[in-house]
Amino acid sequence: MSVVQAVKNYVNKMISESEPGYKIMLMDKETTSFVSLVLGMSEVMRQEVYMFERLDQTSSGENMSYLKCLVYVRPTQDNIRALCHELQKPRYGAYYIYFSNVVSKSDVKLLAEADEHEVVREVQELYADYQALSPHLFSLNMPIHSHGMKWGSGCLQRTVQGLAGVLFSLQLLPTIRYQNNSEMARSLAENIRQTIVTEGSLYTNVDTEGNSLLLILDRRDDPVTPLLHQWTYEAMVHELLGVNNGRVNLAHVPGVSDDLKEVVMSPTQDDFYARSMYLNYGEIGQTIKDLMEDYQKKLSKQQKVESINDMKHFVESYPQFKKMSGTVSKHVTVVGELSRLVGTLGLLGISECQQELVCGSDHSANLQRIYQLVTDVKVREADAVALVMLYALRHEGHPNNDVRGLIIALRKRNVGDDYLKLLSSLMDYGGARARQSDLFGTQAPQDVSAIKKRLFKGLKGVDNVYTQHKPLVLDTISEVAKGRLREGAYPYCGNPAPTASKPQNVVLFIIGGVTYEESAAIHQFNTNNPGMRVILGGSTVHNSTSFLASMEAAMDGLPRKTLRI
Template identity: 30%
Template sequence: MQKQYTLDTYKIAEDYFDRMLQEVTGIKCLVLDEETVQIISLVYSQTSILKKDVYLIERIDQPSEGKMQHLKVIYFIRPTEQNQQRLLQELEKSRFAEYYIFFSNSASNLFIETIAQADNLDLIKQIHEIYIDYYILSSHLYSLNVTSTYGLTKQQPLWNQTDNQVLQRVYEGLLSVLLSLKRVPMIKYLSSSDACLQLASKLTKKLKEEQQQNMSQLGQDSKTLLLIWDRREDPITPLLNQWTYQAMLHEIIGLQNNRIDIERKQKAIGDVNNVSSGNQDKEFVLNEKEDQFFMDNMYENFGDMTSNIRNFVESIQLEKNKSKKMETLQDIQNIVDSLPELKKKSNNLNKHFTLSMELNNTIEQQELMEISKAEQEISTKEARNDQANMIFEILNNKQIPKYQKLKLVIMYALRYENEDKIGKMKEKLKELGLTQTQTNLINHALDYAGKQHRSGDLFSTKNTINKYLNKIKNVMKDVPNVFTQHKPYIINIINQILENQMKENEFATTDLNFFREQPKEIIVFILGGATYEEAREIAMLHKEKSINALIGGTFVHNSYTFLAEIRNIAKDKKDEFGVQDGSLVYR
């Protein structure tokens, strides 16, 4: 029997927003900032908000003109200096009858006092802190929507002001996750990373203060482990083509805060024939809490998912056929009652059918099966010569896009850094039309996450016993799906934790809430970004082994956004390798 999931941030956020909108009674206005408007939309639809007597929703940086002194107003904003100034300006105008302020994170006493002193008319009735300063993408995945943390890969003394600001935002977001869950965890962090050390230290200091002030509210006996990890330890996972539904959608089209826009992807790759063709919707919302088909299939492989779409079609067709049988008044009443739900199901079917067709077309056009077989070989097996020959065959395949070829060479270089054939692969890429700037991404990937920057055993090659066992595993294992042999390295680390075999030389532990037992809950944070493949594996741990685990990161990458991050290492910011909205401009 599966144990109850105890790290459901979605449920926590829903409860927070329910209380926020219900406790302020009567007709009201809701004011959000550029981040909280996205944070709340992941949990609450606009329709749901309007049902809570919200008359108007507006942005704090785009206030409407005129006074509405018959209305109360709720502000759900981040406690930033910029928002403080906007709030002070708003209090001067006093557009509303009553003000209820909800900050998405901890605000200092001075911050709150400054606002209170400006409230000359006693308009502010309540000020609260509700710790939702992060983006809840699914039951097992959260993000901070910080697109780039490259500056934090430098040694801490070399950080500039922007780097320190980025670390502060990361700290605030992760603190919010812990405070919303009411957890005081034991913190382990990658000891080779200055940024992981700084983040762990700041969290430890703040949580000790919170412990002293809120002893009864924070769960100190939960045996929760927070693992702070660095994306550079596993640069392979974000580069792979994906074959489970949610991860495929992000890699091939691009998910942004659970929204997917086919037309934007088509424009980015120059597919002018399909842009705005017909009247079909091109932008969809994919939320497991509101879409039963997506919840049931988000982690399924593409073949099983398409079979389930077929079953979905048949079930809707069956319901439509029932509507043709109207023999009594009760039959008519039943059909009328079922029409809204039937329409909802039909629209949902259309959404997933459209998305699956887009995925299928891309798989065929770009020969992604061929490229993915090669990726899986490189990521799971040691065979440099055979894999090099395989890559040269792919480089000669005119059907496969240049981007996929470049990505494959990057993966090979990450595995076999000093291999002579890498130089020949670069020359071949240049013959295909890639510029020096574009092929330089191969070197940049090594500068970002080469073996000198990794402390873990990503390819199971450091330990001779592991290397031998890995070979046996690859020979003997009956792999049910050749496209999903790879397992993210972070899952190896979690399994080590569960088996009490964690490599202590790779990780340090702060003095916060230390315990020696096996953790009952594991919260993973990846500095540099997580992936949907990793989120799926975490969800499977709970489903199959009842492991309570939650994963998140500064961002959720696909290969395009990950290579855009690696490109930040280049001094020349004006190269030809353009990235727009996470999609490469050329293929």
């Protein structure tokens, strides 16, 4: 059960089912990212795909009727209009049209009426309507999704389409559960259920009913995880450099060469990255060193070209050697920049404080350390504000809570009003009154197992002070695996299947976005629990910057009740 393989299969199906000969692929902005994340363009071109075009950027160019056109677009009204215009004045000899989701009969009729030259050979629905980032992780690439506690305009429909696409492409007919205190989760669950009923004929090889679960969660239940500095390679790249559709911009790196100003960081196109993305900061340095040593050994062998056979071997191995050279250059540059930023920004000290804050219980020590960092001019404004946000969430109900004092400290270092407003928004967005889970383990435990968990959690020792925190989603999926997910907190949508208590396949979807820390946790869970497979997805994949922007958009214009600043 892999979302990457599901999308790959659809793309290969499109290419293989058309007539032999050179083709072009006509896509929209979103489907371009769907394809590029799972297949390199060179890999697609090896299958007789000659050129790539964007439907929203086409202009009336030369007639190329000798080419066939593979159209892969989302079934939006803009795309339907653009396709009709394309078919009225066709530039290619034949069109094979594939929609990434269900398309209405009325839209198909519009295309048929526009096809006066009878160039359309095929119209099909595929269900690759999402970004497959790794085998167990998908995103709908929707950074902004809500306003207040309600769905933003068009966002519910897009989420239903994307999430239903995941279920259809994996042929999962799930029991559906949702976070009880989230009206958005409830409405999404109901719409997904209705879509499955309406489009039930799309299931051709469905898994046994009751073996699968769709669990819909809300980001508000865990606003902590997106605010923390993370130390896996994948998460560090996203937090410090930013990843956009599998690409990282390195143009700002001092002395970077032109060919490294933008690099691909996708596990489907970079074997080294796929092996290293879940390694922590300490491990990745040694792994890079090993990669360089291996490269140097092969380089020394390549330099000994003394015979015809040596030359033949060099020519045969050159493409692989060149690829390895590019891999080494890319990752040395990326890790070098990460290392520079960690040192320059003092992130080790900040992260240690964050971890002790959210995982420890010593309010006085936490407060003292935060004051030290907040008043340190070497600490970035964003990191200082994030520390105060974490403190406000962690010690919201503490009798000696000193959020106001920390705000005064932020004002003294001239932190902008936008950041201070975000602090107020955060408490309304994800404070204690907005959550249903015991995020910090501070509520009175209800049973013996919960008491033991709290008593002995701190006795096991901490292997790494920077990775003490475990995201809430890991506790949630562990409860699912044990068949102990509380129905009161996560009710069923419709009647539960009789075997749904311990499903074999789970799709976890987080309204408001996921993080790479949560992805790493689910990857580890899948590794440790081979009898159960979990797919994680969300509205988008957040780092701290995008999370705060998303929260700001959600709370914009709403009254702030929790914290007056």
